[in-house]
Amino acid sequence: MFSGLQVIDKVFETMSRRTAQKISRRSFVARIGATLAGAAVLPVLPVARKAQAAEDPGVEWAKRVEAQTKDPRACNYWRYCSSDGYLCSCCGGGPATCPPGSTPSPTSWVGSCLNPDDGKMYLIAYRDCCGKDSCAQCGCLGTAGEMPTYRPQLNNDIIWCFGGSSMVYHCSSAAIVGQI
Amino acid sequence: MQSPMASLVLAIFFSASAIAGPSAVQPDDVPDVLIREKRTVLPRVAGAAEDYSRNCQGCHGHLGVSVAEVPALRSRVGYFTHTLAGRAYLVQVPNVLQSPLSDARLAGLLNWLLDEYSREQLPPDFQPYTADEIAALRSTRIESVIERRREVVDALVRAGVVPDASALSFSFAPGHY
Structure with missing residues (x-):
């Protein structure tokens, strides 16, 4: 009679012997090598880089609203991840240009959004257009990376017309400042 | 039409040459079609330059100059480092003191912006800020920032660093809006 431990020992011995007979040591080393090299290459791929950036609120927003790059008159246009207000694109201007009769604020706050076309993050300056009554078209609310009002530099509930006339x-409006 | 290879070479060239910080070319309203179809690569903003973009640029401007109400950094901010009080003021001014950035990143940011916007105004023996210095200075809060600024600027005038206070003035106009 075998004891319990001896049975386990026997089973593993048989398994290892069979494995050793079937595969060569060289193929084992090759596989380990391939796995290690693969592990080193994987994080470089765009998919892996995106996955690492998944914590970013701009990335989270882009996924949730299915951000797009073709219609700046829609709330899910990629640059609006932190935009709170009426879209200048719906008011006679563009995503980064003020409608006639209004002027761009000299001050703004800067956030970052994911461009779904190239998977890269861009810094976006949220610059209000000022000097004319509220446009009241296409109200959108993006809050990626926004801070409470006691951190006014990164808050979009306040009106960004400081320093203007x-x-x-x-x-x-939402102007691209650069790529990060 | 550019070949994909030519685009790639251009992209690598531009991304390698543009890491330095704010560039003269402002991407501003880049049509999305350029990014999508021409694979246009914009200047990369990284490290202290990114911290500046995210935390300072909105008001101080990408060139370090903005409206009259926001003190200009360009060709000015370096003067403050000529005195210990001025050096402390740059760290204790409320939006720097209360920044969410760590002491080490604040040190990097201040050193970067002094070099980027005001290299000519730095003293010849300028010592960059360290994280420890920032931590020590951040533990003291300024009671009245306008008053402290006046004291610091007056001392800089007395020391002959700037000819007169107007060299470092800005328009502080409460009730302007």
């Missing part, structure tokens, strides 16, 4: 808010 008028504090009257018209619409929100």
Whole structure:
């Protein structure tokens, strides 16, 4: 009679012997090598890089709203991940240009959004257009990376017309500042 | 039409040459079609330059100059490092003191912006900020920032660093809006 431990020992011995007979040591080393090299290459691939950046609120927003790059008159246009207000694109301007009669605020806050076309993050300046009554078209609310009002530099509930000639808010624009 | 290889070479060239910080070319309103179809690569913003973009640029401007209400950094901010009080002021000014950035990143950011915007105004023996210095300075809060700024600027005038206070003035106009 075998004891329990001896049975286990026997089973593993048989398994190892069979394995040793079937595969060569060289193929084992080759596989380990391939696995290690693969592990080193994987994080370089765009998919892996995106996965690492998954914590970013801009990335989270882009996934949730299915961000797109073709219609700046829709709330899910990629640059609006932190935009809170009326889209200048719906008010006679563009995503980064003010409608006639309004002027861009000299001050803004800077956030970052994911461009779904190239999978890269871009810094976006949220610059309000000021000096004309509220446009009241295409109200959108993006809050990626926004901070509470006690961190006003990174808050979009306040009107960003500081330093301009008028504090009257018209619409929100979103200009690309650079790629990060 | 560019070949894909030519685009790639251009992309590598531009991304390698553009890591330095704010560039003269402002991407501003780049049509998305350029990124999508021409694979246009914009200047990369990284490290202290990215911290500046995210935390300072909105008001101080990408060139370190903005509206009259926001003190200009360009060709100015370096003067403050000529005195210990001025050096402390740059760290204790409320939006630097209360920044969410760590002491080490703040040190990197201040050193970067002094070099980027005001190299000419630095003293010849300028010592970069260290994380420890930032930590020590951050433990002291300024009671009245306008008053402290005046004291610091007056001392800089007395020391002959700047000819007069107007060299470092800005328009502080409460109730302007």
